[in-house]
Amino acid sequence: MNVTIEKKDALNATIAVNISSADYAPEIDQKLKAYQKKSNIPGFRPGAAPKSMIEKMFGTSVLLEAVNAAASKGLFDYIDSEKLNILGQPVLTDDSKIDELNKTADYTFKFDIGLAPQFDLNVSDKDTFTRYEVTIDDAMLMDEIERMQRRFGTLTDEEVVGDNDIVYTKMSELDENGNAIEGGVNNDSVPVLISSIKNDAIKNELMGASKGKEVDVNVFDLFDNNETEISHALNINKLTVADISKNFKLVINEIKRNGLAEINKDLFDKAYSDGSVNTIEELKDRIKTELQAYFGGQADHLFEHELTDSLVAKQNIQLPDAFLKRWLIDRHADKFNTENVDQNYENEAQYLRNHLFEEKVLSSAGVKVEEADIKAAAMNYTRGMFGAYGNTGFNDEMLESIVGPSLAKEDYRSKMINLAVSQKVREVLKSKVSVNTQQVTSEEFFKIVAEHNEKHHAHNH
Structure with missing residues (x-):
């Protein structure tokens, strides 16, 4: 066997694997003997069919398997011995097709490969980033307390529509002349949350209205063109929403208002069943701690995204794009073809750039991801998953009983390895760059996040 490489440039090469019968003949003989042992052919004892008959029956397929196996072994042994850092997998060249199989012939297979780029890590304290801290003021705390009061308040019947009311209506589909459509959509109990109406004309017409008032509305304007919400409200299939008339008659049947619960011990216990809150000052402290944790997590997420996105872009990592496509x-x-590969390639390329950047960060810092790091990532992931559903009472022993078996599953383990790697990378980067802290209001913070998401979405599309 003879294996050679032709480097076309820093990112592309072709490996030629030349094999002779000496490289694949032993495999052929071994496989034919195995077939012979398993054979059960009429006229012969089990396992006693003549080798010539077995070769006639299976020879071609065995030869093809043996030749391919020898070529593959030669290819990957060479990649390993030469320590080639390849991207994707080798692709057989078009001129490597075998026209005719012969068990004594020499064969040459050529494989195009994409090579990982070599680059020096360009990160220093001159790279400056901002981590935002949201100011939690008394007004924000009181807003949260009012939401709590509404959540645990009671619904009351009202005579006149107010800004935070829920209006239960009858809605009937109309034609373009304002007449009821026979067999059209009719629903006797459609809930409409006044505060969610974004069309000012409709909202103003309903505000101050009494029971029994009839209003002709554009149903798409009423529900802000949200087809899912329209289908749920009218109790129709979402696929039919586009076919209904936009004109509907709305009749107010009921007006419900969510009254505010009193701020007292009963409210505190409903919100926090552990009984730890006894005064409004303790309630504010509890809410403030929760808001700081929430906004702190969101701020970390934004900071880490901007940190990684910016530094990966700064490295200007080049890829063998044509080969990877x-x-x-x-x-x-099943996912890529000549028509869509250009459109869908960038997401794959960005994933590779991020991966190469993470490898370089860790290798440059001499940092390795250990088993303890993987377990810690899994513990934090599981703790956060349960916390998102309000289950915060899990101790480490309980979490370990969940994490242990999960880490034995390949897909889950791979995900946790990626999380552990990302965590280590962020720790290294934070130690190298300069970080400024900036106080912002919650409104300013949400605007910053929205701008980041819009930019990120536009970049990915």
Whole structure:
């Protein structure tokens, strides 16, 4: 066997694997003997069919398997011995097709490969980033307390529509002349939350209205063109929403108002069943702690995104784009083809750039991800998952009983390894760059996050 490499440039190469019968003949003989042992052919004892008959029946397929196996072994042994850092997987060249199989012939297979780029990590304290801290003021705390009062308040019947009311209506589909459509959509109990109406004309007409008032509305304007919400409200299939008339008659049947619960011990216990809150000052402290944790997590998430996005872009990591597109089409034909590969390639390329950047960060810092790091990532992930559903009472022993078996599953373990790697990378980067802290209001913070998400979404599309 003879294996050679032809480097086309820093990112692309072709490996030629030349094999002779000496490389694949032993495999053929071994496989034919195995077939012979398992054979059960009429006229012969089990396992006693003549080798010539077995070769006639299975020879071609065995030869093909043996040749391919020898070529593959030669290819990957060479990649390992030369320590080539490849991207994707080798792709057989078009001129490597075998026209005719012969068990004594020499064969040459050529494989195009994409090479990982070599680059020096360019990160220093001159790279400056901002971590935002949201100011939790008394007005924000009182807003949260009012939301709590509404959540635990009671619904009351009202005579006149107010800004925070729920109006239960009858809605009937109309034609373009304002007449009821026979067999059209009719629903006797459609709830409408006044505060969620974004169309000012409709909202103003309903505000101050009494029971029994009839209003002709554009149902798409009423529900802000949200087809899912329209289908739920009218109790129709979402697929039919586009076919209904926009004109509906709305009749107010009931007006409900969510009254505010009193601020007292009963409210505190409903909000926090552990009984730890006894005064409004303690309530504010509890809410403030929760808001600081929430906004702190959101601020960390934003900071880490901007940190990684900016520094990856700064490295200007070049990839063997043409090869990788060929590889995607060759290996993932269910997702990629010649028509869509250019459009869908950038997301794959960005994932690779991020991966190469993370590898460089850790190798440059001499940092390795250990088993303890993987377990810690899994523990934090599981703790956060349960916390999102309000289950915060899990101790480490209980979490370990969940995490242990999960880490034995390949997909879950791979996900936790990625989380552990990302955590280590962020720790290294934070130690290298300069970080400024900036106080902002919650409104300013949400605006910053929205701008980041819009920019990120536009970049990915």
